[in-house]
Structure formats: structure tokens, C-alpha cells
Amino acid sequence: MKKTLTTNQGVEVNDNQNSLTAGERGSVLLQDVHLIEKLAHFDRERIPERVVHAKGAGAHGYFQVYKSMAPYTKAKFLQNPDVKTPVLVRFSTVVGSRGSAESVRDPRGFAVKFYTEDGNYDLVGNNIPVFFIRDAIKFPDMIHSFKPAPDTNYPTSSSANSRFWDFISLSPESTHMIIWLFSDRGTIKSYRKMEGFGVNTYIWVNKMGRGIYVKYHWKPAAGIETIDRFESTRLAGEDPDCATRDLYDWIASGKEVEYELNVQLMEFEDENELEFDPLDATKTWPEDRYPLMPVGKMVLNKNPENYFAEIEQAAFCPASLIPGVEPSADKLLQGRLFSYADTHRHRLGPNYLQIPVNRPKVEVSNDQQDGYMTITPQFSGTANYEPNSLGGGLPKESGAPTYPGKPLQGVMVRKRIEKTNDFRQAGERYRSLSKIDQDHLVGNIADSLMHADMEIRKRMIRNLKSADAEMGERVEHSIKEMKA
Known part of the structure; x- marks a missing residue:
């Protein structure tokens, strides 16, 4: 690393402690390019955080x-x-x-x-080997129900609210994921x-x-x-x-x-x-x-x-x-x-x-160009299109054989898959747990679900009973005890 402090242009900085002013106590001058550069860059140090997986x-x-x-x-x-x-x-x-x-x-x-x-x-x-939903069209709604409420901005408090359980109880395919997530695998x-x-x-x-x-x-x-x-x-x-x-x-x-x-x-x-x-x-x-x-x-x-x-x-x-x-x-x-x-x-x-961390270790060669933060242009010369003759025909297709793939058939339709069977594996997962893990799972669900509205609780408990009658009854009983 260079020992002398420089601007982003590589110009040496002789004073990094004091802004350029009109006299010792006068106003700061706009021509202090080092100050402007530092503040402008600092203002832009944060990029939008990931909507999910932010931490x-x-x-x-x-x-x-x-x-x-x-x-x-x-x-x-x-x-x-x-x-x-x-x-x-x-x-x-x-x-x-x-x-x-x-x-x-x-x-x-x-x-x-x-x-x-x-x-x-x-x-x-x-x-966790499974997910809450099976169709990506539900993903924005799922995340909206997990994130802070749009009116109050109250966070989900580890999922202990009506919004989370409202979505989950109305999405039976989520039951299997809940058994995994509310076991100690979720913490x-x-x-x-x-x-x-x-x-x-x-x-x-x-x-x-x-x-x-x-x-x-x-x-x-x-x-x-x-x-x-x-x-x-x-x-x-x-x-x-x-x-x-x-x-x-x-x-x-x-x-x-x-x-x-x-x-x-x-x-x-x-x-x-x-x-x-x-x-x-x-x-x-x-x-x-x-x-x-x-x-x-x-x-x-x-x-x-x-x-x-x-x-x-x-x-x-x-x-x-x-x-x-x-x-x-x-x-x-x-x-x-x-x-x-x-x-x-x-x-x-x-x-x-x-960006270096995302850049492949192999050479990248195509005709995509420009845009924000173009660091490594993909081509040189006059031909930024394909096919071309002015660039010697380069870069050209590899000619490698393509995977024949699976045959596709059927009419264009919006339809749920036929074999959903949303509760069986959820029940099997519960019954595969040790007695201690089952106790923790029941307690974890009850501790969270008890904060949801009454009708939502009833709906979720019905789903749990559909997966395993004993599990659903235990969660129902635990909520009554916690509220007593």
C-alpha cells in the first residue's frame, strides 16, 4: 500500500485535517476538491441492502x-x-x-x-431442505408477510405476529417448512x-x-x-x-x-x-x-x-x-x-x-457493453455485434453440442400441481424427532402462534392436526396454558 495519502485521482494530499476556507475562520470553499470527493464518496458508501438475506x-x-x-x-x-x-x-x-x-x-x-x-x-x-412455497409467484407475498408491517413498521418479532401466521395458515404447503423452522434447526x-x-x-x-x-x-x-x-x-x-x-x-x-x-x-x-x-x-x-x-x-x-x-x-x-x-x-x-x-x-x-468477487476466473468474451461501472470491456475494435466480418468473426459461437433436454408438452395454463400431499411429510418429520425435540417444537410454535389472532390460530392448528393429530393438540393445549 502506498504510504502517502492521495485522492482517488492519485494526487498526494498534504493536509487531511483541515478544510480549505476563506481565511482561518471563514466559509469553506467549493474548490476544496479533496473535501468534496471525501464527502461525496461517503454519501454513497451504502448500497441498497438485500431485500432478503441482508445479514x-x-x-x-x-x-x-x-x-x-x-x-x-x-x-x-x-x-x-x-x-x-x-x-x-x-x-x-x-x-x-x-x-x-x-x-x-x-x-x-x-x-x-x-x-x-x-x-x-x-x-x-x-x-433447511424444504421451503415455504412451491411456486415463485407467491414469493413476494410470502416475504411481505414476514417483513415489518406496512402501516406500523412493526417487525415480525421472530415471526410472532398475525401477519406471518395468516400467510402460513392459508398456505398449507408451508406446514412442512414450519416443522423444520420451529424445531431447534431454526435457531x-x-x-x-x-x-x-x-x-x-x-x-x-x-x-x-x-x-x-x-x-x-x-x-x-x-x-x-x-x-x-x-x-x-x-x-x-x-x-x-x-x-x-x-x-x-x-x-x-x-x-x-x-x-x-x-x-x-x-x-x-x-x-x-x-x-x-x-x-x-x-x-x-x-x-x-x-x-x-x-x-x-x-x-x-x-x-x-x-x-x-x-x-x-x-x-x-x-x-x-x-x-x-x-x-x-x-x-x-x-x-x-x-x-x-x-x-x-x-x-x-x-x-x-x-466486480472482482463476482468475475469468473476464465476469460469473458461477448458484445455486451457500457452501463454503470464498466470496468473490463468485453471487446475491442469496431465490431461489437455478432455475427460480424470486420472483427474476424470473433467472438463466435462454440459449436458445442447442446443438451437435448426433456420433451415438453401440455397446454398453457395456470394450475397447481396435482400431487400436493402437503401434510404427510410434515407429520413424518415431527414423528422422527426425539421427545425433547418434539417438546421444543411444540413450545416454539405455541410461543409464537399465541400472539396471532384467534381465527388465524384456529386455522393453523387445523393444519398442524392434519399433519399429526397429537402435535396439533399439544400446540393447542400449550397455547391455552401460556394464556392462562
């Missing part, structure tokens, strides 16, 4: 596949066990603002950017000790053009650690940045954070044989039928040197795919393919992929 932490590292995945995918970073693919990971909470506490009940984001030789590949998921204090899931269904394609459905699972080497709602409340007051602090301090001490990537694979022919739609993001695939297959390990070993440049400006998008990985017809995923990149263009500008 987050991150780290750098690498991913290494165990053995070639060639039978399933042609993605190059999943072929050679000797290759370490650089990665950036961002962990986050979903609902809270940038200043919110990290221990509160909330899903956690688990986003991984692989800087592969094929280009950037983003795997953007959560720490954590360490990003090193939580699972990650791709949530959506993707398609792997091999060199022969054969496709197969895939779901992603991250398993922490340190194991899973959760906290109860009482510890969550304590930490929110005493150490609201507990998860960020834990991650940063661990890596700063010279230790590594490790996760194992596992996948579930499903043949296309199986999708109509199940009692639910496997492309429904509110459902999990049974592991006894589609077992987890270890794929590789991810190691995080480097903290960001500048949080804003490397983490706040990091942009992840499910549409950042590489050859060998394709999106499925998952209705939630289909909406995310557009929404994420569109958000980044709003937050960071149309050239957000030129």
Missing part, C-alpha cells in the same frame, strides 16, 4: 471432488480429484435487516460460488455447524447427453449444533453477531471449516411413480430410496480482507450454471432463475459480474 458472513476456500462424476455430469470441476476449485461461500439470515441478530429463528442461507474452468457456478440454498449460533441444502431440484447431464435429477446436501464436518429459543433470545441481546464472529475467529486462528457435498439422484422415469411431485420444493426425497452419495469436500480457509468488496458485493444466482448442470421445471427454481440476477442489476448495476 451475512462469508469466507473463501476450495472444493475438491472425491472421484469423477462423469457417469452423471460433464461438469469439469466434478471430474478430477487432483483439482481444487476456488470457492466463495456466503452464509446469511433470511428475514432480518443488516443490523439484525443472527441467533433468531430464521432460515439460513448457504450460497456457494464455484470459480470453475467452465465459468462460475452458483449453488444457492438454505440450511443456531454457528455457521460452521449447520447443514446446507440446494432445496430445488436440478438436472445433471453427462457427455452422452443423458440427464438425471439431482438434489444437493452439505454436511458439516464439525457436526450439527442448535440452540433453544431461550438461548437464542439471550444471544440476540448479548452477542447478536455470534455466527459471524464464530466463523471469522475460527478461520483467523488458522483452523479450517469443512463440509462434505452429497447428492441424491433420481431417474426421470421415477418422477411419476412417487406419491408427491419430486420437483416440489416443499418436499424431500426419501433417503432410503434415493440414498446420499458423497461427491467431494469443501474447505474454507481464508477470511475476506474487505467485507464490503468481497461479501456485501458478492452476487449469487441459481441461473449461474455451467455445462453439465441444468435447471429442472421446479416452479420455485424457475422464478429464481430470473429474480436473483435482476436483483443484482438493481443493487449493484448491470455490470455486477465485473
